[in-house]
Amino acid sequence: MDYHRHLDDELDSLRDKVLLLGGETEVALERAMHALVERDSQVAQEVLENDDKVDRLEVEVDRQCIEIIALRQPAARDLRFVISVAKMAPVLERIADHACNIARAAIDLNNEPELTAVADLRKMSEHALSMLRAALDAFTSADAIAARDVIRSDEKINDLYNYIFHTLIEMMVTEPQTATRNARLIFVAKHLERIGDYVTDICELTVYMAEAAFIKHDKE
Amino acid sequence: MISVNNLNFFYGKSQALFDISIGIKERVVTAFIGPSGCGKSTFLRTLNRMNDVIPGTRVEGKVLIDGMDVYSSGTDVVDLRRRVGMVFQKSNPFPKSIFDNVAYGLKINRMTSSKSELQGRVEDALQKAAIWQEVKDRLHESALGLSGGQQQRLCIARALAIEPSVVLMDEPASALDPMATTKIEELIHELKKQYTIVIVTHNMQQAARVSDTTAFFLMGKLIEVNPTEKMFTNPDSKTTEDYITGRFG
Numbered sequence: 001m002d003y004h005r006h007l008d009d010e011l012d013s014l015r016d017k018v019l020l021l022g023g024e025t026e027v028a029l030e031r032a033m034h035a036l037v038e039r040d041s042q043v044a045q046e047v048l049e050n051d052d053k054v055d056r057l058e059v060e061v062d063r064q065c066i067e068i069i070a071l072r073q074p075a076a077r078d079l080r081f082v083i084s085v086a087k088m089a090p091v092l093e094r095i096a097d098h099a100c101n102i103a104r105a106a107i108d109l110n111n112e113p114e115l116t117a118v119a120d121l122r123k124m125s126e127h128a129l130s131m132l133r134a135a136l137d138a139f140t141s142a143d144a145i146a147a148r149d150v151i152r153s154d155e156k157i158n159d160l161y162n163y164i165f166h167t168l169i170e171m172m173v174t175e176p177q178t179a180t181r182n183a184r185l186i187f188v189a190k191h192l193e194r195i196g197d198y199v200t201d202i203c204e205l206t207v208y209m210a211e212a213a214f215i216k217h218d219k220e
Numbered sequence: 221m222i223s224v225n226n227l228n229f230f231y232g233k234s235q236a237l238f239d240i241s242i243g244i245k246e247r248v249v250t251a252f253i254g255p256s257g258c259g260k261s262t263f264l265r266t267l268n269r270m271n272d273v274i275p276g277t278r279v280e281g282k283v284l285i286d287g288m289d290v291y292s293s294g295t296d297v298v299d300l301r302r303r304v305g306m307v308f309q310k311s312n313p314f315p316k317s318i319f320d321n322v323a324y325g326l327k328i329n330r331m332t333s334s335k336s337e338l339q340g341r342v343e344d345a346l347q348k349a350a351i352w353q354e355v356k357d358r359l360h361e362s363a364l365g366l367s368g369g370q371q372q373r374l375c376i377a378r379a380l381a382i383e384p385s386v387v388l389m390d391e392p393a394s395a396l397d398p399m400a401t402t403k404i405e406e407l408i409h410e411l412k413k414q415y416t417i418v419i420v421t422h423n424m425q426q427a428a429r430v431s432d433t434t435a436f437f438l439m440g441k442l443i444e445v446n447p448t449e450k451m452f453t454n455p456d457s458k459t460t461e462d463y464i465t466g467r468f469g
Contacts (some may be wrong), residue, residue: 007466073425075452075464212454 007072011081014064015140018085018092021057022136025092026129028054028099029195033125036106036188037118044103044110054096061089077209084209088139091198091205095132098191098198105184112181117168121188124160128195131157135202144210147203151215157196164189221246222267222386222416227281229262229271229440236262238440240281244433246385249408249417251431251448253424255468258437260420264388266290267418268304269297286385302329305379309391311371313363313378318355321363321374322346325382341381348414349377350407369400376407380415387411389419393426405430424464428452436460 028047035044065086068074074082109115131150138146168186172179204216222244229237237259244250252260265271266279269290283290290300302325313321322342325331332338342359346352351373355366363374372392379387389408393401408417408430421427427434427448434451436443436459444457455461462468 075424075428076455076461078465079453 007068007074007078010064010068010072011074011078014061014068014082014085017057017061017064018089019136019140021054021061021089021092022132022139024050024054024057025096025099026132026136028096029102029125029129029132032099032102032106033122033129035103036109037122039106039110039114041107041110044106047103048100051096051100054093058089058093061085065089080209080212084139084205088202088205091201095195095198098195101191102188105188109181109184115171115178115181115185117164117171117182117185120160120164120167121185121192124157124164124189124192127153127157127160128192128199131196131199132202135199135206138203139206139209142206142210144207144213147206147210148215150203151200154196154200157193161189161193221284221286222418223282223284224267225282225284227263227266227279227283229259229266229280230278231274232276236440237266240442242435242442242445244416244418246416247412247414248432249412249419249430250433250435251427252418252420252435252437253422253427253463254437254443255463256422259440260435260437261390263437263442264390264418264420267386267388268301268306269295270301270306272297302382303384304386304388305382305384307372307376307379307387307389307392309394311368311375311395313366313371313374315362315364317360318346318363318366318374319359322377322381325378329382331382345377345381346374348380348411349373350403350410351377367400369396369403372396372400372404373407376404376411380411384415386416386418389417391420391422394422401426424452436463438463 028050031043032047034040035047065082068082131153134146134150137143138150165186168182168189172182207213207215224240224242227237227240228235240263252264254260262271267283267285267290271277271279279291285304288300289295314324316324319342322345323338326338326341332341343352346355351370354370355374363371366374376387376392393404396404405426408419411417419430431448433445434448435445436451436455436457438459444451444455444460446456451460452464455464
């Protein structure tokens with residue numbers, strides 16, 4: 001039984017590591033948006049500096065997955081768990097990259113006059129963050145039902161993106177002097193919209209892990 | 221096609237197999253897995269009545285192989301075992317030459333009419349068992365001088381010579397090193413184009429590598445049969461999953 005306890009320990013350690021990566025990603029997004037909304041460039045700078053830690057965690061998760069596959073040959077639910085984690089880690093890292101891009105936009109915009117559309121972006125980012133948290137919770141408890149709920153809620157992010165996109169374009173027309181800054185905000189909105197898509201990917205992996213069902217390209 | 225219905229098997233008063241029903245498809249590899257004593261080898265041996273030689277055994281239920289009722293009173297057991305060949309865990313060549321090991325079954329079954337035909341059939345069987353190149357220049361040397369892996373492939377050639385439609389393999393690679401095991405596994409992959417193969421193995425990775433269908437046995441019962449890729453990624457039964465992931469017991 002020692003051998004299996006060992007495998008369970010390794011799988012637990014892998015779960016802890018990917019959740020740590022998820023936690024760092026969550027914090028990066030939260031702080032990047034805080035930097036933009038509260039015009040705090042110092043916080044934006046910290047998000048950029050912390051990205052190395054996220055990258056390191058991604059590599060560690062990768063390495064652990066490869067080791068478990070090579071040395072333990074996991075099967076069935078163990079295999080689905082390891083494969084899901086291996087595919088989830090780069091998705092989380094990319095979400096953190098989007099957070100860094102938002103932090104860079106914040107640093108640029110914080111030197112310019114404030115824009116009203118930032119409030120809408122805050123609403124969008126709150127939804128993206130709550131999706132990310134719910135996705136990580138669903139993964140932790142292998143809850144495919146909760147993961148499917150999160151996938152459905154991506155529609156709201158897409159709606160918010162469309163609304164913000166059109167609002168910002170309108171502002172760029174009516175107030176041409178804000179065009180450059182509003183263009184940056186469109187990019188921020190796009191980053192948040194992409195984060196919604198990545199969170200959806202995470203949830204699809206959770207459904208695979210829990211049910212062995214491939215729902216990635218299902219059209220509901 | 222092998223069709224087994226409601227098979228029960230007894231060693232004296234002790235029941236070893238309980239109500240086994242399974243269909244085994246032609247020209248695929250079916251692996252039986254399960255812990256020691258689960259009945260997988262006993263079940264394999266019911267398919268060509270190899271258990272008949274054990275005193276006090278009894279079978280209930282039906283086994284049909286290509287329509288032939290294996291346990292019917294009129295069944296010719298010698299003919300059955302010609303059609304359903306067997307390879308054992310420990311290679312068991314006869315203390316004869318390599319040639320004679322393969323020729324033996326052909327001779328006693330009077331399957332050839334001339335010396336040249338016999339030679340042709342022996343070569344063909346050795347080719348099919350992927351050992352011809354290694355033995356063609358020493359066909360008349362003792363089979364006991366071959367390595368363990370070569371002896372096992374010779375035994376496979378011996379089984380193939382008499383043209384079975386089904387080959388049963390009871391842990392054919394468990395006594396072999398990784399290189400010899402790979403050769404046997406490659407051979408199984410080739411043989412399934414022509415034969416129905418049923419293999420019992422303790423090595424789950426081997427079952428995953430070589431088989432198309434996997435059946436899991438536990439305490440004399442057939443717990444689950446499924447395509448191998450499903451069995452190893454998403455088995456239907458929790459018991460199967462516990463066994464496959466090593467969390468059994």
